[in-house]
Amino acid sequence: MAADPRTAVETVTVIVDGKEHKFPKGMNLLEACLSVGVKIPFFCYHPGLSSPAVCRQCLVEIKGAPKPVPSCYTAVADKMEVTTNSPRVLEIRRQMLEFTLLNHPIDCPVCDKAGECSLQRHYFDWDGKLARNEGDKVRKAKVVDVGKHIVLDQERCILCTRCIRVCNEVAKSPDLTIANRGSHSVLTTAPGQRLDNPYSLNTVDVCPVGALTAKDFRFARRAWELCATPSVCPGCATGCSIEIHASRGKIHRLVPRENPLVNKFWMCDEGRFTYKAVTENRVRLPSIDGKRATLPAALAEAARLLGEDLAGAPQRVGVVFSFQATNEDTHVLLRLALDGLKIERVYAGGRALGGSDTILVSADKNPNTTGVVRTVPPPLRTLKELTRDLATGALTTVLVLGNEALPVAAATPVTVIVLASNKGPLVAAANVVLPIAMWAEVDGSFANKDGLVQRLHAAVPCPGEALPGWEVLARLGGKLGVEMAYASASEVFAEAAGRHGFLKDAVWGDSSRPVQLRFGESRG
Amino acid sequence: MAVTVKVVARPAGIRGHTYLVAVAEGMWVTFRHLMKNFPGNVLGLRKKTDIATLSYPEEKQAYPARNRGLHRLMKRENGDVRCVACMMCPTVCPAHCITIVPEEAPDNAVEKRPRIFEIDELRCVVCGLCVEACPCDAIRMDTKVHAPPTLRRADAILDMEALLARGEPSIATQGGTGPFWREKV
Numbered sequence: 001m002a003a004d005p006r007t008a009v010e011t012v013t014v015i016v017d018g019k020e021h022k023f024p025k026g027m028n029l030l031e032a033c034l035s036v037g038v039k040i041p042f043f044c045y046h047p048g049l050s051s052p053a054v055c056r057q058c059l060v061e062i063k064g065a066p067k068p069v070p071s072c073y074t075a076v077a078d079k080m081e082v083t084t085n086s087p088r089v090l091e092i093r094r095q096m097l098e099f100t101l102l103n104h105p106i107d108c109p110v111c112d113k114a115g116e117c118s119l120q121r122h123y124f125d126w127d128g129k130l131a132r133n134e135g136d137k138v139r140k141a142k143v144v145d146v147g148k149h150i151v152l153d154q155e156r157c158i159l160c161t162r163c164i165r166v167c168n169e170v171a172k173s174p175d176l177t178i179a180n181r182g183s184h185s186v187l188t189t190a191p192g193q194r195l196d197n198p199y200s201l202n203t204v205d206v207c208p209v210g211a212l213t214a215k216d217f218r219f220a221r222r223a224w225e226l227c228a229t230p231s232v233c234p235g236c237a238t239g240c241s242i243e244i245h246a247s248r249g250k251i252h253r254l255v256p257r258e259n260p261l262v263n264k265f266w267m268c269d270e271g272r273f274t275y276k277a278v279t280e281n282r283v284r285l286p287s288i289d290g291k292r293a294t295l296p297a298a299l300a301e302a303a304r305l306l307g308e309d310l311a312g313a314p315q316r317v318g319v320v321f322s323f324q325a326t327n328e329d330t331h332v333l334l335r336l337a338l339d340g341l342k343i344e345r346v347y348a349g350g351r352a353l354g355g356s357d358t359i360l361v362s363a364d365k366n367p368n369t370t371g372v373v374r375t376v377p378p379p380l381r382t383l384k385e386l387t388r389d390l391a392t393g394a395l396t397t398v399l400v401l402g403n404e405a406l407p408v409a410a411a412t413p414v415t416v417i418v419l420a421s422n423k424g425p426l427v428a429a430a431n432v433v434l435p436i437a438m439w440a441e442v443d444g445s446f447a448n449k450d451g452l453v454q455r456l457h458a459a460v461p462c463p464g465e466a467l468p469g470w471e472v473l474a475r476l477g478g479k480l481g482v483e484m485a486y487a488s489a490s491e492v493f494a495e496a497a498g499r500h501g502f503l504k505d506a507v508w509g510d511s512s513r514p515v516q517l518r519f520g521e522s523r524g
Numbered sequence: 525m526a527v528t529v530k531v532v533a534r535p536a537g538i539r540g541h542t543y544l545v546a547v548a549e550g551m552w553v554t555f556r557h558l559m560k561n562f563p564g565n566v567l568g569l570r571k572k573t574d575i576a577t578l579s580y581p582e583e584k585q586a587y588p589a590r591n592r593g594l595h596r597l598m599k600r601e602n603g604d605v606r607c608v609a610c611m612m613c614p615t616v617c618p619a620h621c622i623t624i625v626p627e628e629a630p631d632n633a634v635e636k637r638p639r640i641f642e643i644d645e646l647r648c649v650v651c652g653l654c655v656e657a658c659p660c661d662a663i664r665m666d667t668k669v670h671a672p673p674t675l676r677r678a679d680a681i682l683d684m685e686a687l688l689a690r691g692e693p694s695i696a697t698q699g700g701t702g703p704f705w706r707e708k709v
Contacts, residue, residue, distance in 0.1 A: 109610030109659050110636040143632045219626040219636055222611045 012078040017085055023076045030058050030071040038084050041093060041122040043100070043208045044160040045072035047258075048265040049169055055160050057096050057122070060084045068092055090126070097127040103138045103183055104209070105155045113210030115223030119158060138183045146188075147175075147195030149215055149269055150204060154186045157211035163187070163203035170266050170359070173197035187211060199359065201269045205255055216273070217253045228515050229459035230257055232446050234324065234439045235271035236354075237364035239448030242267060244275070244440055244459035251275040251440060251460055261452060268361050275440065283420045283427055283435040284464025290428070295465055299472075302399075302417045302432040303479035309397040309415060310341060318395045319343045320386065321376055322402025323350030323366030326444030326456065327503065328489050329436075329469030330368070330375045331496035333401050336473050338376070340482030345395060348372055349383035350402075362449055367439070371447035374502040390414055400426065401436075401469060419472055434476075435466035442468045443489040445506065453506035592650050592665035595643050595682065596690035605688060607662035609638040613654035621647035622654060641684040645671040661696040 010025040016038055023032045031047065033040050043055035053073035060071045063081035068089065071082075083089060100119065108114040140154035164176045164187075175195045179188045189195055195203070204214045226245040233240040233254065241259035245252055254275050256267035286298035293301070309317050319337035321330060337343045350366035373380065381389075389395040397415040403422045416430040421438045439446075441463075444456045462468075470492050474484040486492050490508050497503040539545050563569040565577055578585060598606045609626035627639035648671070655665050667690050674680045 107635070109612070110608045110634075114610075143635060219609070219628065222615070224615065225611070 012076055012080070014076050015079075015081045017083060025076070025078075027076045028072060029060070029074040029076050029080075029082065032076050033060075033071060033082070033084060039125075040071055040084055041097075041118075041126055042072055043118060043122075043158060044162060046162050046165070046206055046265070049162060049165040049206070052161055052165070055096075055100070055158070057093065057100070059089065059092050059096070061086060061089055094127045094129070097122055098129070098132070100158050101127075101131065102133055103155070104158065105137065107156070111153075111156065111210035112213045112218060113156075113207070113223070117210060118208035140184075140186050146212075147200050149201055150195055151213050151215055151218060152187065152195075153211050153213070154188070156209050157187045158209055159185050159187065160208055162206040162208065163212055166199070166202045166206055166266075167195070167197060170202060171197040171199035172359070173199075175200075176203070198268050198270065198357065198361065199266060201272055202256070202266050205265075214253070220252050221247045226252060227459075229440075229457050231440065231456050231459060232367065232448075232454045233267060233271040233274060234367040234446070235268070235274045235365065236356075237362040237366060237369055237449035238262065238360050239367055239446055239452065239454055240267040240271060240360060241454065242271070246440075246459045249460050251278055262448065262454075263360055266360065268359075270361065277422060278438045278440045278460070281423050282438075282463045282466070283423055283433060284466065286435060286465060287433045289431055295434070295467075298432055298434055299476055299479055302434065302476055305415050305417060305431060306341070306397065306399060307480060310343075313396065314342070315344065316394065316396040317341075317343050318345035318347055318386070318389070318398045320398055320400040320402075321346065321348040321372050321380070322400075323348060323364075323369040323372050324402050324439075325368060325372070325469055326439070326442065326446060326489075327368065327371045327375065327453070327496055327500075328442075328444045328492040329401060329473065330372050331492055331500070332470040332473040332477075332484060332486070334376055335484055336477045336480070336482050337399060340477060341480065343399075345381070345389070346376060346379070347381045347383065347386045348376065349386065364449065367448070368446040370449060370451055371445070371453070371502070374447065374451075375496070375500050400430075401473075403427070419469055421466065434472050435464060436469040436472055437462040437466050441466070444468075445493060445503075445508075447502060451502055453503060455509050587668060591668050592652055593668040594645065594671060594690070595648075595654070595663055595665050595687055596667050597641065597684065597687040598662050598664060598694040599688065599691045601693055604634075605637060605641070605662070605684065605691075606660050606694060607638050607641060608634065608636050608660055609641075610636075610659060612657040612659060613663055616653045616657040618651060618653065619647045619649045621645070621649075638684065641687060642681050643687065644681045646677060646680040661694045 011022045012025050014021055014023055014032065016033055016036060021032070021036050028051070030040060030042060030045055040058050040060065042058040044053065045051050045058060051072040053070035056070060058071045059068040061068050061083040062074070101123065104119065108117070108120065111117070114120065142153050142155060144152040144154065146152040159178060161178065164178070167173055167175045175189055175193060175197055176187060177190065178185050180186055201214055204212045225247045227247065228243045228245055231242050231244045233242045240263035241257040242254045243257045244254060254267070254272050256263055256265055258265055286293050286295050288298055288301045306317070319333065321333060338346065350369065352365070353363045354365045355361065356363035386395070396413065398417070400416060400418040403420045403424055403426060416426070417432045417434070418426055418430040419434045419436045420427045421436050427433050439456055440459045441461065442456060443458050445453050446456065447453045468489060470486065470489065474486055477484045493503070493508050497506060534540060564571060600606050609624050611624060614620070614622040614624055621644040623640065623642040624638050625640040626636050629635055629637040650665070652665050654663050671680065
């Protein structure tokens, strides 16, 4: 294969455990070894952070070097001969683990990290010997409330400084430090300061042990009870890649998933709590005028109301798209309302603008603004115009997708048909409520602010009688004479991709089954 | 797979046709056992090898020493539950009969404790794996007490109070053997 001169990088030949490998020049030796399947344990190294080589766990022998060197702090060089599995290296590895465990409390039964702890794993992989230390372990503070979301256990800390580097390098907020010397070193904040930066929960993710634990997840589930499903954070237009960790149909935490294009290894604290909306305050059952109804009855009533008003005064009927909805829901609503019913008053809304920063958080708090704007042909009117049109009486019937709190008082003579997932003033005022699934319960896609289309996977079942939005809309279309037959979200996506340019290059991908974290790879 | 029928030929001859000899042989076996058990069951001279007829429930079978019985939860020295809600027992339980809901313990040296600890004794298969898995000697199956009959299924679910009623302080040191370093800082 001829090397492309634009992307060609100088490669070096390195012998790892007797085998020759080629790596790009200047590559980190630990990364190089891991990339060819050579196992080296480490604590302080993290692919998204700088390497301080403080844990000494990744020591390897290099021919010519007088002492073993930390591989995370060494760049590959030509003709380097590395040994990672000699008896000397294995013994050093074991001894380093013994040092690390010297003052570790080994309170795995009460530690939230147990099951996904690097120290546990490395002990089983590389040590496995009984403790030899006599006398008392150094005691430090437990259950320290260091921040709004985080609890610190200084005894469990193995002083790898990953959390300090996350604060310094990712959050740009140097909140943590190591105080004191030797065995008495402790992780701490400056006196009177707290770990309250907007990226603080990343310290919990990178902590290789259970020193930093999240208050929200504390004692909720053991790691091995959780199933991980890849998804996308719905918190803002950035669209960070995440994993949904759920157990028995309930989401317990969201953690970032590596995505070099968007969020690298991180996500903001705000995004981690977006799952609360999925578990709380849901619309579970369809209703007509506030009374419980069956889904077919609610669909028939919605079709009757829409049909009558479209026959009477079609110019007074509006449709409201949601910047929270998936591309699939948006596409089916487009087909129903614009293609089928020829509704002309088209609005779109979402959550109001919020705070932003230069790291990850976008001011636009909707995950699919780009997708909706590129799906629905202009003019797309705003919620402000919707409010005005409702007040002036220009609009008497609205079909609303999503739960944006529209200013629709129950007294106003407006017919509201809403496909909602969460309860709110709009649902209380609506004539017909059709429950729909949320982002964690459906297969679908979001387009983030850069137009990157990313897949959502269903992690938990829909509550009550809720169905994915596209399915409810397709059934409503059937009642109104707009035939749309889809067997799955992927069929909707395929149709949408053939019509909307921004989806053309997107790939639906395989459906992902939840992966149980039990005995799985540690995220540490 | 089709059902196959095997036709067994009737034994030949008068002996086979009448079964008289076979009946007599069977009667002899019954009589032999009667004579063997007569001294034990009637005259009270029972040997260990005799076939026993127990006058249950007045008379009860002696269980082997390894019989387990109902669960119990052990206590700390101050009477609190030893369990730290580590979820090892519900994880290992093949019958999914253990339900634990953890909570924060007021004592930082303990940190975690169960708020709810329930065992469904109807589901339990008495395998003892929960006892094997427990790192704290918090759960034991050494009461040798049968799961009592109940009128409602819910009554067979033992809660923490019921499990602690048979509990007592364990002689094992909480947190393992060796110097007891986990004291309050």
